[in-house]
Amino acid sequence: MKALQYRTIGSAPEVVEIDTPEPGPGQVLLTVTAAGVCHSDEFIMSLPEEQYVYGLPLTLGHEGAGIVHAVGAGVTEVAVGDAVAVYGPWGCGTCRNCAEGKENYCTRAVELGIQPPGLGSPGSMAEYMIVDSPRHLVPLGDLDPVQNVSLTDAGLTPYHAVKRALPKLGAGSTAVVIGAGGLGHVGIQLIRALSGATVIALDISEEKRALALEVGAHHALHSDADAVARIRELTGGLGADAVFDFVGAQPTVEIAGACAAIEGDVQIIGIAGGALPVGIMTTAWDVSVRAPYWGSRSELMEVLDLARAGLIHVETEVFTLDEGPSAYARLHEGSIRGRAVIVPGA
Ligand code: NAD
Ligand code: ZN
Ligand code: ZN
Numbered sequence: 001m002k003a004l005q006y007r008t009i010g011s012a013p014e015v016v017e018i019d020t021p022e023p024g025p026g027q028v029l030l031t032v033t034a035a036g037v038c039h040s041d042e043f044i045m046s047l048p049e050e051q052y053v054y055g056l057p058l059t060l061g062h063e064g065a066g067i068v069h070a071v072g073a074g075v076t077e078v079a080v081g082d083a084v085a086v087y088g089p090w091g092c093g094t095c096r097n098c099a100e101g102k103e104n105y106c107t108r109a110v111e112l113g114i115q116p117p118g119l120g121s122p123g124s125m126a127e128y129m130i131v132d133s134p135r136h137l138v139p140l141g142d143l144d145p146v147q148n149v150s151l152t153d154a155g156l157t158p159y160h161a162v163k164r165a166l167p168k169l170g171a172g173s174t175a176v177v178i179g180a181g182g183l184g185h186v187g188i189q190l191i192r193a194l195s196g197a198t199v200i201a202l203d204i205s206e207e208k209r210a211l212a213l214e215v216g217a218h219h220a221l222h223s224d225a226d227a228v229a230r231i232r233e234l235t236g237g238l239g240a241d242a243v244f245d246f247v248g249a250q251p252t253v254e255i256a257g258a259c260a261a262i263e264g265d266v267q268i269i270g271i272a273g274g275a276l277p278v279g280i281m282t283t284a285w286d287v288s289v290r291a292p293y294w295g296s297r298s299e300l301m302e303v304l305d306l307a308r309a310g311l312i313h314v315e316t317e318v319f320t321l322d323e324g325p326s327a328y329a330r331l332h333e334g335s336i337r338g339r340a341v342i343v344p345g346a
Pocket of ligand 2: 038
């Protein structure tokens with residue numbers, strides 16, 4: 001089968017021919033219908049050899065959707081032909097966090113060597129992919145896989161963050177979204193669908209600011225040194241009740257901290273290495289700062305339900321598997337509108 005693999009540290013991913021895998025006991029083999037391109041892939045491919053822990057060659061793709069093609073011994077929960085989305089943050093299934101469905105916070109994954117697809121295990125950017133357990137599949141039903149595959153990360157990750165901030169986002173509140181890319185443009189829609197907040201989006205790109213307004217932001221500001229003053233101005237001096245930083249670079253975490261209102265929630269979701277000091281007089285009183293990772297299994301079901309209800313959608317640009325390397329080049333130059341999605345069968 002064809003697969004898009006990261007093969008050499010520092011080089012672009014390559015389309016290669018590899019053996020089609022067979023499902024072992026308890027596993028499921030999917031014919032991949034869609035695979036999303038995330039900025040985190042770009043991040044891991046930028047790591048120097050001493051920090052890279054995902055194995056080589058690595059079949060990319062941690063956002064995946066497919067049709068069940070074959071099941072391993074003992075699998076009865078799904079059947080050949082089922083349309084499914086892949087829950088990516090695989091855990092052990094039995095620790096306390098996994099028991100709550102929070103496999104993104106599995107306490108035994110490292111010890112057991114469990115790695116998500118595309119981030120250690122073979123991912124979705126191939127004609128077929130192995131899913132380690134039917135527990136990691138959620139029925140897609142009549143949702144289009146190409147339009148919705150990115151809900152498994154670009155939807156689930158902001159949903160996990162927004163859901164926890166909802167107590168802060170009543171009527172008259174303000175939410176700031178920094179970075180209106182793959183995650184951010186869904187984050188804006190989630191805040192609009194679930195809360196009464198006014199949404200202020202920040203981006204360095206004019207196109208992304210236009211996209212932010214199109215998907216529901218009330219204001220879109222340039223992400224620069226004046227952004228904090230503009231946010232204070234728009235909120236009568238109060239600041240933002242919740243801030244979602246989908247960039248996570250030093251300048252953006254500083255904006256996030258400086259624009260948070262008293263008792264505001266700051267969540268740093270982007271992995272660009274920024275750090276925000278927390279302490280008396282560093283932020284407004286009682287601001288909380290968190291760095292969440294992905295989301296739970298039940299939250300993925302909820303995100304798919306929101307899409308089914310027509311409340312959120314993903315703006316997508318479609319690529320074939322052969323065009324995969326150029327999808328990453330476009331992501332790198334910042335010109336993808338919404339999410340790039342690879343369709344192996346196209
Ligand atoms: P993306 O490339 O699609 O979007 C990034 C957006 O940020 C773009 O619109 C870009 O113009 C904008 N941007 C860049 N610099 C900016 C700045 N200084 N101020 C404001 N906007 C700026 O990326 P994505 O796939 O949406 O991922 C966003 C981040 O989230 C990445 O760092 C990714 O690795 C990370 N991520 C984290 C998790 C998690 O669980 N914590 C999950 C998925 C992705
Ligand atoms: Zn991701
Ligand atoms: Zn676990």
